[in-house]
Amino acid sequence: MEKQIGIVGLGYVGLPVAVAFGKIxxxxxxxxxxxxxxxxxxxxxxxxxxxxxDLAQADIEFTSDPTRLRECDFIIVAVPTPINENKHPDLTPLIKASETVGSNLTTSSIVVYESTVYPGCTEEVCLPILEERSGLKxxxxxxIGYSPERINPxxxxxxxxxxxxxxxxxxxxxxETVAGVYGAVVEAGVYRASSIKVAEAAKVIENTQRDLNIALINELxxxxxxxxxxxxEVLKASSTKWNFLKFTPGLVGGHCIGVDPYYLTYKAESVGYHPQVILAGRRINDNMGSxxxxxxxxQMINRNMPIQGARVIMLGVTFKENVPDIRNSRVxxxxxxxxxxxxxxxxTDDLANPDEAVHEFxxxxxxxDKLRPADAVVLAVPHQKYIHAGWAQxxxxxxxxxGIVVDIKSALQREEAPETITVWRL
Structure with a gap:
């Protein structure tokens, strides 16, 4: 019998999942x-x-009524898992989502979590909530199941x-049931992890590995x-070797790479191990903005520019290029x-929501087009608009x-810069 699928959380992760299933x-x-x-x-x-x-083609009934989940027997939870001010996991969205699902859970249902968590979280935190709220065993x-999201905004x-x-x-x-459901829409195929904890750990180290690789390049x-x-120029030369990993320096923000390592370190410390390499990488990446x-x-001092009262334009404030999300942006x-x-x-940032920028930062x-000419410009987020405008802008x-242009990610060709501009980049 075909499962009735319900998606909880319709953000970067949940919506593409809902659309994929909604097409069949x-x-x-x-x-x-x-x-x-x-x-x-x-x-x-x-x-x-x-x-x-794609939205129009998908058969999705969008709702904010949690009781509609009672119609579903395959529920996918895809809510954010941020960190708090102390860089500890903030499981509030996950807990509240589990409470909502648990209150509307029916017999024989399967609940699959996609949210990035530390190993053990699904079974230790989410499962008891589902049992308590539903009264089911x-x-x-x-x-329950776990299938880590791999969406790249x-x-x-x-x-x-x-x-x-x-x-x-x-x-x-x-x-096998979970694999069958996802296998119907994921063309690349599915990989069956040996346990929920293994799947959770696999996800959290994917972004931890990227974080450390970027930290190495940032330190260089x-x-x-x-x-x-x-x-x-150094990276360009090194990249001529076949097995050189092509990472570049820059700001590490967003709700994945800059967050997920703290979930792993939190769990590690809870069992008596203090991570050294992972946290060292986090410190480097978190300090790049400064x-x-x-x-x-x-650079401004070297050009005899007054610092007090100087004007600088920041091109881009989202956490990465060509996306509107400002959450955990290190800009x-x-x-x-x-x-x-x-x-x-x-x-300035045409993609970012002005109200969210005020609320968050x-x-x-x-x-x-309302910017006043400045002493320096920081190309912080290389949105396509800024790259297309090039040096002429x-x-x-x-x-x-x-003046001075700071091209953080070396998005523009340095050799094409006018002589009137001093270029600095990581």
Whole structure:
């Protein structure tokens, strides 16, 4: 018998999953954000992950009524798992989602979690909540599984359907059922993990590995800056070797790479092990914003520019290029550091939601065409718009077309920069 699928959480992860299934069967999509539900009903995805045509083709009933989950016997939970101010896991969204699902759970249902967590979280935290709220017994009346999300926001090549799906279940039979459900839509196939904990651990180390690789390159950038060597040129030369890993320096934010390692370190410390390499990498990456801001100030001093009252334009504030999400963006670290030096910072980003920027960071987003010429410009997030505009845009953005451009990710060709511009990059 075909499963009735329900998706809990319709963000970057949940919506593409709902659309994929919605193209072959009816899906119930639940989210507590009524504004989000209203826009999705109009085939509008303000995360830009799914276009209107795909939304229109999918048979999804969007709802903020949790009782509709009672119609479902295969529920996928895809809610955020952020960290708190102390860099510890904030399981609030996951707990509340489990309470909602548990209160509407029916016999013989399977609940699959996709949210990134530490090994053991699904069984130790989520499962007891489902049992308590439903009054049902796990492993008898209902079952759980875990299938880690692998969505890469803004990536139109590596999508939900084209990435191998890791699946796991409470029992081998449940794992096979979960594999069968996902296998119907994931063209790249599924991989059956031996246990839920293995699947949880596999996910959390994927982003931890990337975080550490980026931290290494960021540390090299710190060293090369002191040696006055261009990091991009070094990486270009090193990349000629077949097995060199092509990572680049930059800010590490967002709700995955900059967050997931803390879930692993939290769990490690709970069992008496204090991670050293992982946390060292986190410290390097978390401090890159301050380094970039300080380096810009040094460049300004070298050009005899006054620091107090100087004006700097920040191009981009989202956590990565070509996505509208500002959550955990590290661009704000540069803004804060420059403001402490007495610099006036103008932030612009056409993709970011101005209200969210004010709410999250207390920062006003100024429209691109309303920017006042500045002493320096930081190309913080290389959105396609800024790359397409190239060096010519700085004729208007810089005072008299002269000044400093900080190209954090080396997105523009340095050799093409006008002589009137001093270029600094990681």
């Amino acid at each position: 069967r009816k899906v119930i999509g639940f989210d507590i954000n009524q504004k989000r539900i209203a826009s999705l009903r109009q085939n509008i995805d303000y995360t830009n992950e799914v276009d209107a045509a 796990s492993g008898v009346d209902f079952f 803004g990536d139109k090549e590596h999508t939900f359907k084209s990435i191998v799906k890791v699946v796991s279940g409470q029992t081998e039979e449940v794992c 950038a710190l060293i090369f800056d002191r040696l006055q060597i261009d990091t991009a 380094f970039i801001a300080t380096s810009l100030v040094k 704000i670290d540069i803004v804060r550091e420059l403001e402490e030096f007495g610099v006036e910072v103008q932030v 207390g920062v006003e987003i100024i429209p691109y 700085f004729n208007q953005l810089l005072k008299h077309g002269r």
